Amino acid sequence: MHTERVETQLPWRAPTATGPLDAALRLPGSKSMTARALVLGANSAGATTLRGPLRNRDTELMAAGLRAMGCHVSTADDGLWLLRSRPLQGPARVDVGLAGTVLRFLPPLATLAEGAVAFDGHPRSRRRPMAPLLGALRTLGARVEPGGGLPFTVHGVGRIGGGPVTIDASASSQLVSGLLLSAPEFDRGLVLRHVGRPVPKPQVDLTVHMLRSAGAGVDDSRPDVWSVEPGRLKGRAWEIEPDLGSAAPFLAAALVTGGSVTVQRWPPATSQPARRLLDLLHRMGGEARLTPRGLVMRGTGKVRGLSASLAGVAEFAPVLAALAAVADSPSHLYGLGPAWRDETADGQDGQEGLARLAGALAALGADVTVEADGLRVRPRPLRGGTLPTHGDRHLAHAGAVLGLTVAGVDLDDVACTAKTVPDFPRLWSTMVFGYEGGSADAEARVRRG
Incomplete structure (x- = not known):
């Protein structure tokens, strides 16, 4: 088992998978x-x-x-x-x-x-x-x-x-x-x-x-x-669920590699938009199953194109667009324009956010067309290159997903992922390569089969 430190110098080279993943991980709290x-x-x-x-x-x-x-x-x-x-x-x-x-x-x-x-x-x-x-x-x-x-x-x-x-x-x-x-x-x-x-x-x-x-x-x-209603609340104990939104790139990794990724401590019921995420990933070829160990996502290595409204779940758009770029048919992701501000990036309007996402994918050779409230993605062979994140963790997640299947993908800023997963580079590399570890901040516990 390798134990060397995973470097996070910029630009950060996204790991490329050499086969199907078999990993289990624990995400930080929401x-x-x-x-x-x-x-x-x-x-x-x-x-x-x-x-x-x-x-x-x-x-x-x-x-x-x-x-x-x-x-x-x-x-x-x-x-x-x-x-x-x-x-x-x-x-x-x-x-x-x-x-x-x-x-x-x-x-x-x-x-x-x-x-x-x-x-x-x-x-x-x-x-x-x-x-x-x-x-x-x-x-x-x-x-x-x-x-x-x-x-x-x-x-x-x-x-x-x-x-x-x-x-x-x-x-x-x-x-x-x-x-x-x-x-x-x-x-x-x-x-x-x-x-x-x-x-x-x-x-x-x-x-x-x-x-x-x-x-x-x-x-x-x-x-x-x-x-x-007015009234004094009483203090209580809160069990903070894992950040299920941050699970999107890890679950997508199973689809891209045709492997299996388990997210531990996945709650059987939640107010987070987890069901929408799982439904969308299912339509793109993933199979999710809740087990005593957590939520298991399995992929076949074949990603299907998707036509869907992402209204209310705009935060998933970059990862879904990344999957669409390596799918077997074109995709249409819409319902994004007005919702983009603050749901995905710091203060940018809908068109600005869409243009940045399209530009980031285009830097790797993707064919993306921006519309009034969404994107059309037509799959074609991708190439390595530097993906600009604009300080948006969701774009960094998209780049990491594409790096699993496209060699030579660099992220100009991976530190932006710390907003929700403080040790994302180490946790992601551990999932791919099987290095043990992960910081206490990320509460990473990863098993490789």
């Missing part, structure tokens, strides 16, 4: 669940624990923002985090970095603090749409200065009236989730109505599910309307 559990814990009486959280830059920024406002957050143990809520207070400064969850989830919480809470972050975060959220907070009774984006300051008085509010959350589902997560602490709760293009439902559904699990009364029976 970033989405970790972020929501932290905010709910800050809104709850008593202690909250997170078992198996994701430790990465985004969740560290979330924990730091909560500490700045007065919460006790212990992250010393990678496997078990502890949070105790205290009266929130300013003055405080919150660095959102590039984390959309911190940018959208903490301002509503800051309205419940006594004092001023200032927000700023990476220059790219200043491009992200915030006017709908900040306008909603003003409507609900908060004082937020200045305009509609970073930097801004929330001047809290320890409480907020709440009640009905209407927003256009087309730009990001996080605008809805951010308001919902703190709504139980609003004096009159919240009745939130969305107008505009449909928001991706999986992430909002996850927010509603976790709110209910924490004891909140939530009515989402009407389309685009969410009603949250």
Whole structure:
């Protein structure tokens, strides 16, 4: 068994498989669940624990923002985090970095603090749409200065009236989730109505599910309307599921190589958009089976073309497009345009995101045509080359998948994958070559047959 260190110097050469894979791996915790559990814990009486959280830059920024406002957050143990809520207070400064969850989830919480809470972050975060959220907070009774984006300051008085509010959350589902997560602490709760293009439902559904699990009364029976009753939540223990979105490239690896990949700890029921992912991979030739060891994905080495809407699951588009590039027939992936912003990359609009994906695949010789809300991919022989990731982990995942079957694929930036899988290069190489190891951050446990 090889034990040498897997190097991650840039550009990173994606490993090429020499035969069918037979691997089992353990993915890190869900970033989405970790972020929501932290905010709910800050809104709850008593202690909250997170078992198996994701430790990465985004969740560290979330924990730091909560500490700045007065919460006790212990992250010393990678496997078990502890949070105790205290009266929130300013003055405080919150660095959102590039984390959309911190940018959208903490301002509503800051309205419940006594004092001023200032927000700023990476220059790219200043491009992200915030006017709908900040306008909603003003409507609900908060004082937020200045305009509609970073930097801004929330001047809290320890409480907020709440009640009905209407927003256009087309730009990001996080605008809805951010308001919902703190709504139980609003004096009159919240009745939130969305107008505009449909928001991706999986992430909002996850927010509603976790709110209910924490004891909140939530009515989402009407389309685009969410009603949250006022009431104090109680701290609880959260078991953070694996990040099933990050499973996409690993499961796709089974299809490309005609092998078997097992994702351990796959939950039998989840609010993550796992079913859609498995359905799409099945249509492209994969066979998934839930076993006591985890979810087993098997491929035949033959990938089928796909015509499907990816509305609501835009994050899977790059990996599916990569599979389409090596399929046996053309593919049409649509329903992507408006959903691309924030669901897949930092602040770019739909056409920009689609163009970047098409350009990344074209760098390896793929035949990709960009349409108004999607892509058409026509398979043809690919070649090695440098795939530009533009700092988007999903494009890096696509390049890694193609590298399994195309020799000489280099990623200009593999570090961007750390957003959800802190040790992706090592975990991926271990899956392909069978090196033992993986960092504690990635909680990698890989078996090779």
